[in-house]
Amino acid sequence: MIFKVYYQESKKETPRRENTHSLFIEAETKPDAIKRVETNNPDFNVEQVELLEGKALEYEQQGVNYKLVEY
Structure with missing residues (x-):
């Protein structure tokens, strides 16, 4: 899942x-x-996490800033 x-x-x-x-x-x-x-960014303050699927995922994948982070 993304x-x-x-x-x-x-x-x-x-x-x-x-x-x-x-x-x-x-x-x-x-x-x-x-x-x-x-774990990989101990200084980060995580505010919110949102599951992307369907049309929302498609929309984000078309954006310029879409890149999966790999740890």
Whole structure:
């Protein structure tokens, strides 16, 4: 399954919408996706994880910023 992970680059700063980034990761479950991101990027503050499937996945794959992160 493909997940879109929204995160802040630092846990030390107050989260602001303008500083939110996203990445795409393939994982078996939502908790697995969170664990893989947090393990490989301990400074990241994961805000939200969204399962992408169907039309939503197709839409994201057409975007310029779509690239699966591999850890």
